[in-house]
Amino acid sequence: MPTTRREQPGALLVAEDKISVxxxxxARLRRLPVDDDLDEFRTRAARLLACHQRMLHQAVDPGPVRP
Known part of the structure; x- marks a missing residue:
C-alpha cells in the first residue's frame, strides 16, 4: 500500500527544516545593502526564494487527502 506524505514524519521534518532555511x-536578503543597480536582482532572488518556500509549504500540507 503506497504511503502519503502525511504518513512520512521524517520527510515532513526535512521539509520543515528547509522552510526555515x-x-x-x-530575511538575510532583505537586510543586504545593495546599490540601485542591483535592486532588481535582489527582488528577483526574493521571488525565487519565495517560490521555493511556497512549494515546500505545499509539500508539507498538500491539502485534503483523497481516499
Whole structure:
C-alpha cells in the first residue's frame, strides 16, 4: 500500500527544516545593502526564494487527502 506524505514524519521534518532555511535566506536578503543597480536582482532572488518556500509549504500540507 503506497504511503502519503502525511504518513512520512521524517520527510515532513526535512521539509520543515528547509522552510526555515528559506525563511532565513529571505530575511538575510532583505537586510543586504545593495546599490540601485542591483535592486532588481535582489527582488528577483526574493521571488525565487519565495517560490521555493511556497512549494515546500505545499509539500508539507498538500491539502485534503483523497481516499
Amino acid at each position: 528559506y525563511h532565513g535566506l529571505c
